[in-house]
Every structure is written in C-alpha cells, then in structure tokens.
Amino acid sequence: MKTDVLIIGGGLAGLSLACKLQAAGRDWQLVEARDRWGGRILTETIDGQGYDLGPSWFWPGQPRIESLLKQLELSRFDQAYQGDLMYQDENGDAHRGQGMASMQGSWRLQGGLGKLINKLVEQLPAERLHLATPVSKLSEGITDADIEAYTLDGSVFNAHQVVLALPPRIASNLIFAPALSEQVIKAAQNIPTWMAGHAKAVITYATPFWKEQGLSGDAMSRRGPLAEIHDASPVEGGPYALFGFVGTPANHRKGNAEALKKAIATQLGILFGDVAAHPETIMLYDWAFDPHTAMELDQVPLHRHPVYGRPNALQNLWQGRLHFGSTEMGAQYGGFLEGALEVADEIAATLV
Numbered sequence: 001m002k003t004d005v006l007i008i009g010g011g012l013a014g015l016s017l018a019c020k021l022q023a024a025g026r027d028w029q030l031v032e033a034r035d036r037w038g039g040r041i042l043t044e045t046i047d048g049q050g051y052d053l054g055p056s057w058f059w060p061g062q063p064r065i066e067s068l069l070k071q072l073e074l075s076r077f078d079q080a081y082q083g084d085l086m087y088q089d090e091n092g093d094a095h096r097g098q099g100m101a102s103m104q105g106s107w108r109l110q111g112g113l114g115k116l117i118n119k120l121v122e123q124l125p126a127e128r129l130h131l132a133t134p135v136s137k138l139s140e141g142i143t144d145a146d147i148e149a150y151t152l153d154g155s156v157f158n159a160h161q162v163v164l165a166l167p168p169r170i171a172s173n174l175i176f177a178p179a180l181s182e183q184v185i186k187a188a189q190n191i192p193t194w195m196a197g198h199a200k201a202v203i204t205y206a207t208p209f210w211k212e213q214g215l216s217g218d219a220m221s222r223r224g225p226l227a228e229i230h231d232a233s234p235v236e237g238g239p240y241a242l243f244g245f246v247g248t249p250a251n252h253r254k255g256n257a258e259a260l261k262k263a264i265a266t267q268l269g270i271l272f273g274d275v276a277a278h279p280e281t282i283m284l285y286d287w288a289f290d291p292h293t294a295m296e297l298d299q300v301p302l303h304r305h306p307v308y309g310r311p312n313a314l315q316n317l318w319q320g321r322l323h324f325g326s327t328e329m330g331a332q333y334g335g336f337l338e339g340a341l342e343v344a345d346e347i348a349a350t351l352v
C-alpha cells in the first residue's frame with residue numbers, strides 16, 4: 001500500500017498525529033501491532049465503568065491534554081484524596097493517618113483514559129487504520145524513493161515519511177536496511193520507556209468501605225506487594241476500586257500472577273480491614289512482560305523520572321524521513337501523556 005506518511009504505533013502519540021494529518025488533508029496510514037488501540041493506555045470495563053491499568057492521571061499545567069479533552073467534550077474529575085492515609089511498615093504492621101495524600105491535585109478522566117482513545121479513533125477513517133499489523137523491517141528507499149515497511153503478516157507499505165510512534169527501545173529492535181549506525185541504536189536503547197517496568201493492580205468492591213471509615217484509599221507500604229495505593233473509583237457509582245503499583249521486582253513477578261493477587265488481597269485486608277481482603281475482582285497488568293512496551297532492560301526499576309527529549313543521534317535520520325515519535329522524545333513533558341501530544345505536535349509541524 002502506498003502512502004505519504006506511515007505512522008507505526010497506535011498509542012496516544014500515533015493517534016494524535018493521525019488526527020492532525022487528517023485535519024490537514026494529508027495522506028497517511030497507521031499500523032498498530034496489538035489488536036487494540038491505546039498502547040500504554042489500557043482501560044478495562046466492568047458494569048459500564050472504566051478502570052485504568054495504564055496511566056490514570058494528568059495534571060494542571062499540561063495544556064495539550066486539557067485542550068484536547070475540551071475539544072472532544074470529555075470531562076475530568078479530581079483524584080480522591082480526602083481522608084486519612086494508611087502506612088504499612090516493613091514488618092507488615094498497618095498505621096493510620098501518617099503522611100500526605102501524594103496525588104492530591106491530580107486529575108482523572110471520567111470513564112477512564114480509554115474514552116480518549118476511543119474518541120480519537122472515531123474521528124479517523126477506518127480504511128487508514130490497521131490493527132494487529134506489527135512492522136518488523138524498514139528499508140530506506142534510494143534518494144527520493146519511498147521507505148518500505150514490512151509487516152509480520154507479509155504486507156508492505158511504501159511511504160515517503162515514517163514515524164516510529166513507539167518507545168525508542170522497542171523501535172531499535174526493528175530491522176533497518178541499511179542498518180542504523182551503532183550510535184543511533186545505542187541512543188535509542190539508552191532511553192528508558194516510562195513506566196514500562198511496572199505492574200499495576202486494580203481491585204474492585206461493591207462498597208467504598210474505606211471512605212465510610214474516613215480513609216482516602218491512599219496507602220504507602222514498605223512491605224508490599226503493593227508499594228503505593230490510591231482510590232480508583234469511578235466519578236459516580238460502583239464498582240468502587242483501589243489501585244496499586246506492585247513493588248515486587250519484575251523478575252519475582254514473572255509467572256506468579258495468581259500468588260501475587262492472593263498476596264494483594266491479604267495486604268489490602270491488613271491495611272483497610274477484613275472486607276478489603278475479599279474483593280469482587282482483581283485486575284493485574286504486568287507491563288514489564290508486554291513485548292510491545294517493555295524490553296528486558298526495562299525490568300530494572302527507575303528511581304526518578306528521566307530527562308527525556310530527542311538526542312542528537314535520533315535527529316535527521318534517512319534524509320529527514322524517519323522520525324522517532326513516542327512520548328520519550330518530548331523535551332518538556334517526556335514520559336507523560338502530555339509528552340505524547342507534545343511530540344505529535346512537533347512532528348506534525350515538520351510534516352504538515
């Protein structure tokens with residue numbers, strides 16, 4: 001299939017770029033490896049309510065996501081924070097009321113962030129969108145000829161420009177012909193994929209019993225398996241939910257999902273009382289073992305937010321026709337949802 005711009009990756013960056021190219025009347029195609037849209041944005045639905053297993057927050061001072069949500073007529077609400085915090089020490093003992101509500105001031109999207117992805121996809125013509133179409137190889141055209149992108153199902157896309165809207169580490173795993181220099185591959189591999197090493201659990205209940213006890217749903221634990229817990233309930237009605245980031249290292253999580261879920265229920269019982277040990281559902285998603293997000297390198301935990309942005313080695317590749325384009329390229333908001341939109345803006349400005 002021939003096109004002007006091929007976008008590889010249907011996460012927030014790739015879909016937002018597609019919307020901009022569509023609005024500008026450009027010819028483009030988008031290929032996504034998974035059989036769903038959204039990439040690191042993943043929202044599960046229970047009884048019509050959305051629960052985020054990837055990102056859930058955005059913040060004041062992030063102008064693009066704020067204006068996108070307005071444009072798409074989506075509503076945000078405040079992360080629940082009122083009430084006491086729980087703390088679990090290294091011996092496993094629970095203490096009430098210690099610490100601060102760390103996520104006060106964060107915003108969530110009504111219905112979950114999957115709503116944003118669905119709205120973006122609805123705006124785009126279906127014939128330009130290709131799910132379950134992983135690209136495996138890119139071949140540079142000679143002088144002005146098209147770049148050829150080969151997919152695992154055997155189809156070939158010919159494009160004048162190619163945008164790699166996938167984490168740079170994952171992109172560095174593609175076959176490039178001619179091969180990208182060692183300097184380019186190293187630069188891409190040195191960029192950690194934000195949150196790729198994490199596992200997140202969302203635990204649902206029939207009642208918000210923690211609120212009834214004057215608790216916010218926030219908890220910090222030095223014992224685990226969840227290290228940091230917050231309220232994940234919908235803006236209105238149930239099922240009510242808590243969510244937590246798993247503190248157990250990735251190599252100890254592998255193949256242990258059922259044991260981990262049991263340990264999570266036990267821990268929540270200790271922190272929030274016996275009713276918490278008997279949830280309706282426990283949803284667990286381990287991003288560290290999802291090959292479309294994480295590589296082995298990502299299993300090493302990050303202790304702070306890396307300084308992101310486009311390194312010199314990842315600029316002007318293949319005569320300016322090959323662009324790295326995930327959130328990790330964002331100089332100001334790299335790693336965040338806002339960074340994915342920042343990078344889509346930046347690339348659209350060079351292409352439109």
Ligand SMILES: Cc1cc2nc3c(=O)[nH]c(=O)nc-3n(C[C@H](O)[C@H](O)[C@H](O)COP(=O)(O)OP(=O)(O)OC[C@H]3O[C@@H](n4cnc5c(N)ncnc54)[C@H](O)[C@@H]3O)c2cc1C
Pocket residue numbers: 008009010011012013014031032033034037038039040041053054055056057058133134135136165166167170194195196198199200287292293325326327328335336337338339340
């Ligand atoms: C658990 C977790 C919690 C997070 N919390 C927050 C938060 O609260 N707030 C916040 O701002 N950010 C958060 N983030 C980060 C946020 O999710 C990302 O910034 C954002 O989703 C990145 O979007 P992207 O489009 O750049 O990349 P991605 O979402 O990674 O999209 C890349 C896409 O490329 C596809 N792909 C991969 N390989 C190929 C291939 N060979 N061919 C075709 N397609 C391919 C993938 O399937 C994927 O759909 C969190 C992330 C995780 C995992």
